[in-house]
Amino acid sequence: MKLRHIISSLDLKREDYFSIFEYADKFANVKGKLTHLEGKVLALAFFEPSTRTAQSFQTAGIKLGANVIGFSSEESTSVAKGENLADTVRMLNNYSDCIIMRHKFDGASLFASEISEVPIINAGDGKHEHPTQAIIDLYTVYKVFNTIDNLNFGLLGDLKYARTVNSLLRALTRFKPKRVFLIPPPQLKARKEIVEELNYQTIEVENPYDVIQEIDVLYVTRIQKERFVDEVEYEKVKESYVVDTKLVEFMKKGSIILHPLPRVNEIDRKVDKLAQAKYFYQASLGVPVRMGLLYKIFNEG
Numbered sequence: 163m164k165l166r167h168i169i170s171s172l173d174l175k176r177e178d179y180f181s182i183f184e185y186a187d188k189f190a191n192v193k194g195k196l197t198h199l200e201g202k203v204l205a206l207a208f209f210e211p212s213t214r215t216a217q218s219f220q221t222a223g224i225k226l227g228a229n230v231i232g233f234s235s236e237e238s239t240s241v242a243k244g245e246n247l248a249d250t251v252r253m254l255n256n257y258s259d260c261i262i263m264r265h266k267f268d269g270a271s272l273f274a275s276e277i278s279e280v281p282i283i284n285a286g287d288g289k290h291e292h293p294t295q296a297i298i299d300l301y302t303v304y305k306v307f308n309t310i311d312n313l314n315f316g317l318l319g320d321l322k323y324a325r326t327v328n329s330l331l332r333a334l335t336r337f338k339p340k341r342v343f344l345i346p347p348p349q350l351k352a353r354k355e356i357v358e359e360l361n362y363q364t365i366e367v368e369n370p371y372d373v374i375q376e377i378d379v380l381y382v383t384r385i386q387k388e389r390f391v392d393e394v395e396y397e398k399v400k401e402s403y404v405v406d407t408k409l410v411e412f413m414k415k416g417s418i419i420l421h422p423l424p425r426v427n428e429i430d431r432k433v434d435k436l437a438q439a440k441y442f443y444q445a446s447l448g449v450p451v452r453m454g455l456l457y458k459i460f461n462e463g
C-alpha cells in the first residue's frame with residue numbers, strides 16, 4: 163500500500179508496521195550512504211524542540227541519499243514576523259518532497275496535510291500524536307520478544323498529555339495485546355476520547371506494585387511540563403512516580419522498560435544498567451525505523 167501522509171498511528175495497518183520493521187532490519191546493517199532517495203529533499207519543520215526525532219530523521223534522510231533542509235524553532239522562521247502555518251507549508255511545498263513537522267498545536271499536521279501536495283509526517287503535534295515514535299516503540303518490542311501480540315503492557319506516567327502514549331495505544335489496535343494496564347497519577351489519566359475508541363480493554367491501576375509482576379513491557383513517560391496551563395498543577399504532580407531499582411526487582415524475567423525519552427527524573431539513573439532498561443536501545447532504533455518509513459513512502463507504489 164502506498165503511504166502518503168502519516169498523521170496518526172492509525173494511518174498504518176498491521177502489515178505496514180511489519181513492512182517497516184523489515185526495511186528497518188535491512189537498513190540497520192547497511193554501512194555508508196544509499197541512493198534510494200537521491201534527488202529528494204526532506205524538510206524538517208520543527209516548531210518545537212527535539213533531539214531524537216529531528217536528528218534521527220535527518221540522519222535517516224542523509225543515509226538514504228536525500229538532501230535535508232529545515233528549521234528547529236519558530237523564532238528562526240517568518241512565523242516570527244506573523245506568517246501563518248498554511249503559508250509556511252505552501253512555501254515548503256516549493257522546496258521539498260516531504261515535510262516532517264513538529265508543532266505545539268494538536269491537529270497542526272492534519273491541517274498541513276489538507277494543504278500540502280507533498281507527504282506530511284507528523285513528528286509530534288501538541289498532546290495529540292507522535293506516530294513515528296510508536297513505530298519505534300513497537301519495533302523495539304518486536305526485536306526483544308519477536309512478537310507484539312499476547313504481551314502485557316503497562317503504561318506508567320503522564321497519560322493525559324504524552325502524545326507518544328496516544329500513538330502507542332492506537333498502534334496497539336493493530337495487534338493483540340494480552341492486557342494493557344494504565345498507571346497514571348490521578349490527575350494525568352489517559353484521555354477518554356482515546357481509550358474509548360480502542361478495540362481492546364484497558365485496565366486502570368493506581369499502584370504500579372499491584373501489577374508490576376505481570377508486565378512484559380513497562381512504558382514510562384515523563385510529565386509533560388510544557389503542556390500544563392497552570393504551573394501550580396504541575397508542581398502538585400511532579401515527582402509523583404519514579405521507576406527505581408526497588409520496583410524493577412518485582413519485574414518478571416525477560417520483561418523490559420521503554421521510554422520515548424527525554425527522561426527527566428521518572429526513571430532512577432541506577433535502573434539504566436539493569437537488564438530491563440531498553441530505552442537507550444529503543445532510541446538507537448530511531449534511524450533504521452525512520453529510514454524504513456521514508457523508503458516506504460517514496461518507493462512503494
Ligand code: CP
Binds near residue numbers: 212286292424
Ligand atoms: N522521543 C522524542 O520525540 O524525543 P525528542 O523530543 O527529542 O524528539
